[in-house]
Amino acid sequence: MTNTVKTTWKGDMKFESTNPSGLNLMIDAGPDDGGKGEGYRPKALMLSALAGCSGLDVVSLLKKMRAEVDEFNIDITAELTEEHPKYFKKVHVVYNFYGSDFKKDKIEKSVNLSVDRYCGVMEMFRQFAEVTTEIKYIEN
Template identity: 55%
Template sequence: MKTSLDLNWTGNMSFETEMNGHKVVLDADPSVGGENKGIRPKPLMLLALAGCTGMDVVSILKKMRVELEDFNVTVESNMTEEHPKHYDKMHVIYTFKGKNLPKDKIEKAVSLSEEKYCGVSEVYKKAMELTTEIRIEE
């Protein structure tokens, strides 16, 4: 399956595109010539990982009939100091809230996402260290 994206320059350091009917604006920090009109490109990598695995986990847990009160995915990253600056490590923290949550099913859902379903995780594992933490709160 082939996919493409058109990113249009809107002046200075700003670009925009439309994805799935939603406008996305990218821009740089004013310290490097941007106007802070949009998000930075590299942090989108964290969002892509959190969104991909988060949606997987929610879908899998629904099929397992696990009811969550709240769910959060945090991605912590480390960026290199030298150019080209890039992430060399990401740590994913899954925080689940609810009553009597089954730890085994939650661990299975996270594992299935990371090992079988999340394409973002699959690519990132080839490029950097990717670690996981699961937190369950009542």
């Protein structure tokens, strides 16, 4: 399967990128780098892709296992290398589940399946970074 996007320069440091879904997104640098901050930063977009990929897996698996939670979000902290080209060398992914009476075995199975088997973006990150994960339960 081939994925294709087209990214077009819109002036200054701004680009517009197509998406197979038909929804386009803007990419821009911050003011310190000559941009106006009117779009996603490329490296932050990579982290959003990682969270989105794994999050979609987890939600789908939780639904199939009948282990729904009240709320769910993912926090990612990433550390860049010092030298150019700067890339993420360490990435920590925290899965936050909110609710009560958690089905922890099913939640952990869902996260582990995403991390170890289903999330292609996670696998891509593992090619260049040390990736660690953590699950947190927050009682409502």
